[in-house]
Amino acid sequence: xxxxxxxxxxLIKTRGQHVTLRCSPISGHKSVSWYQQVLGQGPQFIxxxxxxxxxxxxxxxxxxxxxxFPNYSSELNVNALLLGDSALYLxxxxxxxxxxxxxxxxxxxxxxxTVV
Amino acid sequence: AQSVTQLGSxxxxxxxxxxxxxxxxxxxxxxxxxxxxxxxxxxxxxLLKYTSAATLVxxxxxxxxxFKKSETSFHLTKPSAHMSDAAEYFCAVRRGSSNTxxxxxxxxxxxxxxx
Numbered sequence: 001x002x003x004x005x006x007x008x009x010x011l012i013k014t015r016g017q018h019v020t021l022r023c024s025p026i027s028g029h030k031s032v033s034w035y036q037q038v039l040g041q042g043p044q045f046i047x048x049x050x051x052x053x054x055x056x057x058x059x060x061x062x063x064x065x066x067x068x069f070p071n072y073s074s075e076l077n078v079n080a081l082l083l084g085d086s087a088l089y090l091x092x093x094x095x096x097x098x099x100x101x102x103x104x105x106x107x108x109x110x111x112x113x114t115v116v
Numbered sequence: 117a118q119s120v121t122q123l124g125s126x127x128x129x130x131x132x133x134x135x136x137x138x139x140x141x142x143x144x145x146x147x148x149x150x151x152x153x154x155x156x157x158x159x160x161x162x163l164l165k166y167t168s169a170a171t172l173v174x175x176x177x178x179x180x181x182x183f184k185k186s187e188t189s190f191h192l193t194k195p196s197a198h199m200s201d202a203a204e205y206f207c208a209v210r211r212g213s214s215n216t217x218x219x220x221x222x223x224x225x226x227x228x229x230x231x
Contacts (some may be wrong), residue, residue: 004159031217033217033218033219035219040224041223041224042120042206042208042221042222042223042224043160043206043219043221044221045218045219045220048217048218056217056218058218090159090160092160092217092219094217104162104165105162105217105219106162107152107159107160107161108159109157109158109159110158110159112157
């Protein structure tokens with residue numbers, strides 16, 4: 001069974017550029033969340049999408065945006081890249097949004113973004 | 117607001133010794149608690165989770181954790197460390213009643229296992 005897949009695995013961009021990261025959830029999962037993990041820190045929540053609607057947003061600037069497609073895959077977009085955006089971007093999928101019966105999020109391998 | 121504090125950014129144990137990684141949480145509502153492991157250049161793998169059932173939770177690879185409400189703690193233990201346990205470990209909390217799956221992570225603890 002395929003797990004959560006993210007592409008690309010590594011990416012180098014220049015300050016001011018735009019980047020798009022992609023995530024395919026586990027088959028049957030309808031919820032996708034995005035996290036940013038800066039080196040040496042724990043992951044920070046960016047967005048959650050469920051059934052193509054935004055269900056949660058973390059404390060990130062408007063340069064960060066995301067969307068979810070009818071097949072439940074998702075894209076994370078970051079505009080006007082800053083050096084501080086360099087991080088590992090993790091995607092997590094789950095069956096539904098949070099409830100007592102659905103408590104586990106499965107993470108992908110991440111996309112390592114380096115901004116120079 | 118919820119938060120997680122992992123005590124000790126680095127823990128070093130000898131192979132075969134007890135592993136104890138500490139996690140304290142802050143939550144105004146009953147929380148769901150998780151431990152994840154991250155190997156170099158990889159994503160996060162769930163070790164175990166507490167979702168208000170049994171307070172002693174057993175996970176994969178011989179790890180377990182005990183939810184102690186009075187101490188607001190969810191420490192991770194393993195009786196005997198193996199070299200393959202060397203990795204980064206993250207404690208995370210989520211509101212049990214939340215309608216989002218937002219996880220709040222601690223800063224992480226690097227576990228070193230010495231031969």
